[in-house]
Amino acid sequence: MPSGIGQSTISRARRLRRGMSDGERKLWSELREFRRWYGVHVRRQAPIGPYVVDFVIHESGLVIEVDGEHHFTPSGLSRDRVRDDWLAAQGYKVLRFNTGELEASYNGCIEEILRELGLMRDTPTPNLSPQGEGGRG
Template sequence: MARPTVKRARQLRRNMSAPERLLWQRLRQRPNGFKFRRQHPVGDYIVDFCCLSERFVIEVDGISHEMGSGPMQDDKRSRFLRENGFRVLRVAAARVMADADGTAEAIAARVASPLHRPADGPPPRTGEAR
């Protein structure tokens, strides 16, 4: 028997929002060679999209994320994901609807070049060359 989060993830895959469907059409093509999953369980949460090899999560935020307790819930969720080694990118649903191709390209570029690469050590101080 499937865990409750797996069962819920399957339901969410069948009932994706319009922005999620548009973005999924692009991400499923493996931009820059990165494989994405949709509606993927991480702990007790189900993230919109996830590139497991890079531990990168994309959350598509509609207007409901800006109202009521939405921002607090999003912060709690993002904190949990970061504490568990994931980088989190929140994308406005309106941006996806306006330019799904550009949004997918920007996501692939962000996955490909993280801001900090721990294996490279700390960044050089101002004025120092590597």
């Protein structure tokens, strides 16, 4: 068993893997291909200390969370803040997407993850002419 992770956390992670939300399932269908496409290993419903995160890329210290409506209640927001602070203290950055964002701008969410991993630029690469940059003399 990994250090600092209790058996109840591991059991909870297993349960969560079996009961992923539609948004988590859709995102996982893309993230699980990151290893083949980019050499990036993504784990789903992974225990980190006392928490189970939706997705994590340990090598980059990136946690990706898909938030349903219960995250936007006062108690949900408070729990997430405590959890995010704890994860930050362990060296992780947390990206949060709500289910509405995933539905409205799925590709935008994927692009944000790729940017965070340094696999995508914020702006498109300019077209270069055969004469070199700018192409004007």
